[in-house]
Amino acid sequence: MSASAPGTLGLGRFIIASISVGSHLNDVKIHVLPSGPIQTNGYLLTDAKLGEAVLVDAPGDIMAKIKPLLAKEGCALKELWLTHGHWDHMQDAAAVKRETGAQVRAHVADQEMIETPEKMEEFMGARLGLTGVKVDAWVAQGDRLTALGRVFEVRHVPGHCAGNVLFYSAVAPGSGGPAVGVALVGDALFKAGVGRWDFPGGSFDVLANSIRQQIYTLPDDTVVFSGHGPRTTVGDEKRTNPYVPLEAEEPSK
Ligand SMILES: [Zn+2]
Ligand SMILES: [Zn+2]
Numbered sequence: 246m247s248a249s250a251p252g253t254l255g256l257g258r259f260i261i262a263s264i265s266v267g268s269h270l271n272d273v274k275i276h277v278l279p280s281g282p283i284q285t286n287g288y289l290l291t292d293a294k295l296g297e298a299v300l301v302d303a304p305g306d307i308m309a310k311i312k313p314l315l316a317k318e319g320c321a322l323k324e325l326w327l328t329h330g331h332w333d334h335m336q337d338a339a340a341v342k343r344e345t346g347a348q349v350r351a352h353v354a355d356q357e358m359i360e361t362p363e364k365m366e367e368f369m370g371a372r373l374g375l376t377g378v379k380v381d382a383w384v385a386q387g388d389r390l391t392a393l394g395r396v397f398e399v400r401h402v403p404g405h406c407a408g409n410v411l412f413y414s415a416v417a418p419g420s421g422g423p424a425v426g427v428a429l430v431g432d433a434l435f436k437a438g439v440g441r442w443d444f445p446g447g448s449f450d451v452l453a454n455s456i457r458q459q460i461y462t463l464p465d466d467t468v469v470f471s472g473h474g475p476r477t478t479v480g481d482e483k484r485t486n487p488y489v490p491l492e493a494e495e496p497s498k
Pocket of ligand 1: 329331405432
């Protein structure tokens with residue numbers, strides 16, 4: 246069934262590459278860690294030379310997965326960036342913050358879901374025993390976060406929910422060697438798919454605009470890391486995404 250899938254889902258852990266980035270050619274490894282009840286991708290970015298790490302999203306049980314990776318690479322987790330507030334992306338956030346002291350960043354539009362997730366549980370009609378996490382700093386469109394010796398640009402991509410953001414880091418000019426831009430996009434865009442827009446705060450028109458204006462405007466070879474499923478590239482989705490083609494077919498209503 247999934248034999249032809251180009252990603253490496255199911256392996257549990259995948260080190261995509263050593264990527265030459267930043268002003269001092271540090272290598273950032275991106276560990277793809279599908280975790281929790283619905284296999285949400287958490288991404289641990291490590292730089293062994295700097296001894297630093299950033300975690301993007303905290304699905305259930307991810308603390309147990311990142312602990313040995315951090316130890317192996319000699320990295321301290323400095324930051325936890327939440328792409329959005331849905332429970333499957335923040336289920337382990339409180340544990341990660343408690344055990345590592347990482348600074349938590351997210352978009353304020355999802356404050357309620359992140360800090361008081363029991364409201365999400367009511368909506369789901371299920372009790373997951375979610376624990377909220379206090380956000381240390383809110384991020385917004387255009388913010389530039391410095392971490393791992395490089396700059397990550399924040400882009401607001403609402404539509405799946407009100408507070409979905411992506412974290413984009415461009416190819417560093419003159420870095421030499423293999424280098425690639427990366428965008429960690431949460432549930433805005435998937436390989437051949439887009440995020441659901443039928444949850445509270447969701448809207449297909451808003452989502453399509455976000456994808457066209459904030460993701461399709463990135464360089465074509467930017468590697469897109471989504472909240473679920475395999476990675477893709479901006480160029481591939483511009484050419485083939487069945488939900489949001491590059492050009493809108495008709496003006497939105
Ligand atoms: Zn979501
Ligand atoms: Zn999700």
